[in-house]
Amino acid sequence: MDFLNALVALTNFVIIPATAYGSQLALGALGVTLIYGILRFSNFAHGDTMAFGAMVTILVTWAFQKMGVSIAPLPTALLALPFGIAATAALVIGTDRAVYRFYREKKAAPVTLVIVSMGVMFVMNGLVRFIIGVDDQRFGDGARFIISARDFKEMTGLREGLAIKTSAGLTIITAVIVVAALFWFLNKTRTGKSMRAYSDNEDLALLSGINPERVVMVTWLIVAALATIAGTLYGLDKSFKPFTYFQLLLPIFASAIVGGLGNPLGAIAGGFLIAYSEVAVTYAWKKVLTYSLPESFAPEGLAQLLSTDYKHAVSFVILIIVLLFKPTGLFKGKSV
């Protein structure tokens, strides 16, 4: 019985939040890694692309809510997602035409493109703040919980509760579907294969008649979809505030680099690794240990490795360790 309580407490406070957060990071890191693999630069504007996508989705969600359109118990935001993706795709492809293409044609060094992407980041940053403001926006509706802590306690008679938020469940399921679709696309379709070819060796790909502009456009389309989905899910699960998307950039890049830049599988593994480490290292293990250990071994203190203030530091540390010992990341990516 006590072991069960320990398991429930662990699931409630570590496994579920970390899995949801990991899925959000993985989706974000996939976008970063695709750009790195195919367009060959680190896109610093990715966090703000997510914010832009989420913002459009929120605006459309509000419009739907006003009109009374709903797909309860699922959040209306899911219905608004395609609009968000379309707007974001238009924005990033427009940016590519106006900004990135110029540097690509000049065959600019990757570091130039990184700086350019920072400029784009600031513009998008301002755009989002200008349209929706800097404050917290709430747009979630539909059922709040798949199972709430109180119901779980009543159902099982355990002392610990287990809560699964609809948004967390939704995040995980959506992430699985999106990742599966992406891998199918990259491995099975002609366009996907041409993208991989372009990524592996640009010159050979051009020789075999692959249209580079088409590859670039499809990449941006996919990135727009990934960013919007990741941004909306993060906003649904936590809250939408432009600044937090800017902050998300660090764990997202850490995930992509740890997994191996340019390697989609690595981005996913990296996302979960970072998320689990952040949550597990800053979690106070007292409760779980008290339940699972014999009474005489129960800890007096909180059994917390790091205070929660240092959450973001965890991704830094992992990043440094990986870069020191395995510069190409856990899965073989390109070296940075």
Added chain:
Amino acid sequence: MRKLLLATTAAITTAGAAMAGGHMKDVTIGVLVAFTGPLESLAPPIAEGAELAIKEVNDSGKFVDGGVITPVRGDSTCVDAGAATAAAERLITAEGASAIMGAMCSGATGAVFTNVSRPNGILQISPSATSPGLTALEDDNLFFRLAPSDARQGEVMTDVIMDKGFKEVALTYTNNDYGKGLADSFQSAFEAAGGTVTISAAHEDGKSDYSAEVGALASAGGEVLVVAGYADQGGAGVIQAALDSGAFDTFVLPDGMVTSALTDRFGADLDGSFGQNPSASGDAAASYEQMAEAAGFDGSSPYAKEGYDSAALIMLAMHATGSTEGKVLAEKVWELANGPGEKIYPGELGKAMEILSAGGAIDYEGASSVNLIGPGEASGSYREIVVEGGEIKEVGFR
């Protein structure tokens, strides 16, 4: 030509000095509160309270030398001491404010006083800064606050929790002067009374996700969670995460959390939670709330009464001394606030000025039963509240 320019400049300078040195006539008072930032929902009633007092004095037409008082607003932002200092600087140098009503949050208040008010020798009265740290502030006696120190709130909160029979609490505070000061004073008071604080953990404002913080709090355990934070910020985020994960369902809410913004967001989910905020009871408070309602704002919002009283005390001191010099005013504030003399309640500022003009003495009570102790801070009475049916209900005073 050059001589002409010089002469003109000199003439303008002397003219300016002559005007400044003359009798006070028209006065500007800075209303410096946190219109943006984590306590933005509390700011408007405080500013409107101060402006209500100023309007009352102007309407009576009895201010010394028939002068008119103009309020100027500034934004102290609560968390950004640099922005608060810049705003205060602007009020004094550009707008010519001769006293400051503000700032709201403890960190900003300390910064504004040390960097602007004290060097300029200006009287500053804060309606709401509560950090125990401000008690020891070197202030040349120029600084007052009508909010009691959180050292006192810690004791009151301990009594409230103990009376409900809770002995074990988890504690989280917003990581700044206010949060840390309140958390420390509460923890020592609670432990002295025989209670246990299982964990005292800081949270940062402005994050989107507090599940990690709540995980640590839940693991430490406790019957209730004390949230010494801000209702528009991390405080609400922590409550959200705690409710979502089922970690706690009863919360103790100190002054920064007692606002309808919180109940609007969580509604009946907060039922059973309780707390306290500094507030006066009795007829004076009730009549002030009516005045506020007539003026179109909520007079029962935390520190709205203190906003009125802060501005009133500044103006009465100016009226009584006929001066705008900080040192002179500050001495008078003590006398006006603690009596002896005719007691003055809200809406009686005109009467107070008449008494003072006639050479009489007053004891300013105001809306919040002003009584200054120690280095110029309110002794403080607290309103105890519970949340019932998604509404904040007053249950008594301590």
